[in-house]
Amino acid sequence: MRARFSFIYISTWEEDRAISLIHDASTNESLIKTQRKVFTWSVTNGMAEIGQKGREDSKAPLKGLEFIESFDQPAVFILKDFHAYFGIGGRVPDQQVIRKIRDLVPALKQSPNPKNVIIVSPILQLPIELQKQITIVDFDLPSFSEIKNILDEMIQTNQANERITFDLLPEDEERLAKAALGLTLDEAENAFARAMVEDGRLDKRDVDIILEEKRQIIKKSEILEFVKTDLKIEDVGGLENLKRWLQKRNKSWLDSAAQYGLPAPKGVLITGVPGCGKSLIAKAVSAMWHLPLLRLDLGQIFSGLVGSSEENMRKAIQTAEAISPSILWIDEIEKGFSGISSNGDSGTSSRIFGTFLTWMQEKTKPVFVIATANNIHALPAELMRKGRFDEIFFVDLPTKKERVEIFRLHIGKRLGNPKVIGEFKLTEEILELLAESTEGYVGAEVEQAVITALFEAFSENRAIRLDDFHKAFAATVPLSITQAEQIHAIREWANVRAVAATPQVDRIEYRKEVPGSEAQEPKIEDIHATRGGRTVDF
CATH class of the missing domain: 1.10.8 (Helicase, Ruva Protein; domain 3)
Known part of the structure; x- marks a missing residue:
């Protein structure tokens, strides 16, 4: 205002807050030497000085602009929703209004009395003719x-x-x-x-x-999905290394973390065997940190209209930052960013990927990104460079100790009715036996085996029995057999590039690489060959 900018555009939903700040700036002697009267204009009330009744003869936009031109005192004029005359929603712009604004610019600059015009609108809409005459000022949400x-x-x-x-x-x-x-x-x-x-x-x-x-x-x-979850971190069986890492970063967006000179964590990339709890961790972190969990579906980003995909990514980022601190969850990220080097979409994927990478590197708002990937080989190398994510974790097949915890969670959660329990007692011996019988199972397969066993009992209207679980195991061919080659390839990659989500002490308990093979005590040096992930414990 002191620099005599003629037209300023503020895009905000907080009209009253913007007007209040403009009024304070216009009348504060410490901020501005020449104090100004403040007027507001709307199509319903016309031009009105703050606290006064509007002028009926100035409701038309051209009349309002003429009032500004003829006013001979220092003033600030706030035009509400003036974007309606700039051609929004496919409507034809009002050329008379646009021409009058262009005529006003030199008149305001040469006026002996300083006058500023500020357009306040929830939508940013500028016709090409006014892009050099109007200055856009960002109006942040409340601090x-x-x-x-x-x-x-x-x-x-x-x-x-x-x-x-x-x-x-x-x-x-x-x-x-x-x-x-x-x-x-x-x-x-x-x-x-x-x-x-x-x-x-x-x-x-x-x-x-x-x-x-x-x-x-x-x-x-419409681009992001708010995921509401009641999961607790205790509902995730095993993965203690990853859980401890996340627990240590709880409250890291509060001022108490700033006292230690700590920045807000950027995020984690979680890769590994499908069905081992990667998505479960994302939901549990939201509950543990008491932060909103936003799921970004990359399929929603890619739109058929030219240029709209890039705009969708920018909107998703802006929304996540607007409600920060928050958690942005990108499930199976490799499906959205694989094959970006191809030219099949005229470079749209590459541009969206570039926007995301730049934001990950430069972001200052506390938005914690959790990305999960099953096929890590499909991800571009740039995504995994240090500075994008704080850490890359590898989630392997659950160890025996982890399977004990997974069985304890799923059976304990479902067996609450005395009729279903009967004489069945969930002892440590039973849990150990079940874990031994499910070597090579992923967490999702353990859960499904529990459900299958309960269906056995339900179909005969009786209490659950131990042999129901063994029937379920006999009918299951685990992923570690059907996708043995893929799992081995993931482990080879993670061996030197990722941190194991399971602590070293638990990985030593893993006895058999392939279900059905003879159990043997592994050597420490063999652990890394069969159980992917760097030896880093948190």
């Missing part, structure tokens, strides 16, 4: 301090309300405010109010209610 102030004000206002209990430590207040980042001030206020009245209590558990409000933003984007 952490602004949202924290709203939360503090609401807590102070409702402290005397006997129907609402507040149980918040300073860290909990910070977590609530961080969870509301990406919302407008009105949305954040509504989310906090809903959290208070939902159960008459405001505490750290209300983060989930804030995230539910964020879900509305994702629903409207």
Whole structure:
């Protein structure tokens, strides 16, 4: 405004907040020497000074621009939703309005009284004729301090309300405010109010209610999917190395991490044998960190319209950053970015891949990316360079100890009815026996075997028996046999390029490389040949 820019364009949904900030800047002596009157224009009220009634004779856009031209005092004019005259939605632009704006530019610059025109609109739409005359100014969503102030004000206002209990430590207040980042001030206020009245209590558990409000933003984007999950990290059997790595990075987006000079983690690439819990980890991390989980379907990114695929990727990134801190989950990433060197799509895949790589390298917002891949050989080498992901983890066939935990989880989760349990007792001996019988099974096959055994009992309307599990095992041909060559190739790749998700102490327990082979105590040097993943424990 001090530089006498004639026309400024601010794209934001927060019209009232923008007008308030513009008014403060126009009347603050410490910010601007020549204070200005502030007018707003809309097609319903015409031109009106802040706090005054609108002029009926200025409701037409041309009349509003003529008022600006003839006004002879320092002023700022805020035009609401003026994008409607610039040809949005396929409509023909209003050439008279566009021409009048172009005529106004030199008149405003040469005026003895400083005047600025600011267009405030939720949509950025500029005709070609005005692209050199109008300056676009970014208007960020509310900062952490602004949202924290709203939360503090609401807590102070409702402290005397006997129907609402507040149980918040300073860290909990910070977590609530961080969870509301990406919302407008009105949305954040509504989310906090809903959290208070939902159960008459405001505490750290209300983060989930804030995230539910964020879900509305994702629903409207149509590119990202908000994944709601009740999974806990304890629901993932095994993979202790990966789980410990993730647990140590919990709360890393809070100010307490900044005291250690720590940046927010970028993300992890999880590769390995299909059905061993890669996607499960992504869902469990969301619950453990209390952050929204956004699933990016790369198939939705690629659109038939020229140029729209690149725009879809940019929108997905902007949405993920708008509601950060968040987790962006890309399942089977190799299917979206494989074959980018081919010219079959005129380079669209390469451009989208380049946009994603640049963002991964340069991003500053706390968006944690979890990418999973089954066929790691199909991924471009650039994606796996240090700086894109913090770490690459390899998830192998579960060890005996991990299979014990997987059986404990799935049987314990399903056996709750005394009629189904009968005389069956889930002892450590039984778990050990089941784990021994399922050498070479992936986690998904263990779960399916439990379900098959329960169907055996259900079909005969009786309690579950141990031999039901053995029947299920006999009917299963595990993935380690049907895809032995592919699994071996993945292990060879991961041996020097990835960190094992299973700790070294658990991998030593693995006795047989191929189901049915003779059990033998492996040597330490043989572990790396048969069990992929670098020896790094967290």
